[in-house]
Amino acid sequence: MQRRTVTINDTTLRDGEQSAGVVFSLDEKLAIASGLDRLGVPELEIGIPALGAEEREAIRAVAELGLTARLMVWTRMHEGDIAQCRGLGVDLVDLSIPVSDQQIHHKLHRDRTWVLEQIRRQVSVAQDLGLAVCVGAEDASRADPEFLWRAAEAAQAAGAQRFRFADTLGMMDPFAVSEVIRDLCAIVDIEIEMHAHDDLGLATANSLAAVRGGASHVNTTVHGLGERAGNAALEEVVMGLKHVHGIDSGVRLQDFGALSELVSTASGKPVAWHKSLIGGGAFTHESGIHVDGLLKDPLNYQGIDPAELGRRHLIVLGKHSGRHAVRQAYAEILRFELDLAQADQLLPLVRRFAMQSKRAPGAAELRSFLAEISYPQVTSLQ
């Protein structure tokens, strides 16, 4: 088990808001920032100053909340954009510059020498504004590794505190991430931050792999909201660090539900039923074998205690139920104790109902099943 710290840098208010169609109002930004801070998220990336005056006002307003979290803004590594970061009341700036030949040549129409020169020149421009600097290596996963190392060395030499490795297109696998981060950590002696995207559904896995490789910081967003398929989900990374790596990030998720709801509503992007940890299905059980196992001892089918997320197990009846679930449902819903033989009789009726109606039976239906098997006390049930 690893025993070191990893700092979560949550970018719900920057990369999260880049999800197509998402706009957070000022009040929503303030509420989301406060919510993240209350959970103990230590760093927040809160916006893009070059976007305009309104964005800068919102950044200032978040800074004026006096949160415990350190605040970062994102900007292109570009003198004009960096100038917009003046006087915002934030602590850090991510100066982003592409490092893959694809983007250097075909987006910026520049070359590698120019990129290194920018890093050498612009880090101090931002530092002169009183900001600590993270050099954001955009498209790092498609960069020539040798050049990536030169960029990281240039960042360190220029005085950057941190180097962000961005898997901009979400194309890496955890084994490769772990290796590339290990190499970076051997080349430079500054903080290394992982910025993962979920295009292959690997953002959390890649973030955890980066930590295994030595990353000190990890970017997250609530629910994984972000550009295209999104980023690594805050709740997944926090739980993954704890349960896979044995690392306490200091973030507490017992009250995550309120923030989750706020971000769903403000973003207009509801959480999918099967979303890990927070989806409706994440702790809901129908299958007979699972329900029986849970009822005997929750640890039989519990990897993560739902209480860690302020949740609890929910058992529902359906096509896949068994008799133990039937007994449990009658006890919980009707406060009525069945023996196993009665549950056996009722099970086919429960299944028939679920198959016909594609939902769990409610109290009225459960009562009517009792009548169907001519259970003598049915009329006395409440």
Ligand SMILES: CC(=O)SCCNC(=O)CCNC(=O)[C@H](O)C(C)(C)COP(=O)(O)OP(=O)(O)OC[C@H]1O[C@@H](n2cnc3c(N)ncnc32)[C@H](O)[C@@H]1OP(=O)(O)O
């Ligand atoms: C991978 C990421 O998530 S990066 C973050 C992406 N986020 C955003 O784009 C949201 C915020 N963006 C914006 O507000 C605007 O795009 C701005 C203010 C940054 C720029 O707006 P505009 O000047 O209208 O340019 P536009 O967005 O159309 O094009 C981007 C320009 O930035 C350049 N550029 C892109 N990245 C960088 C960089 N890291 N450093 C310097 N220039 C860059 C592009 O080459 C292009 O320049 P060109 O006009 O000389 O061809």
Ligand SMILES: O=C(O)CCC(=O)C(=O)O
């Ligand atoms: O350069 C960075 O800071 C990372 C930008 C980003 O969001 C990405 O590359 O996906």
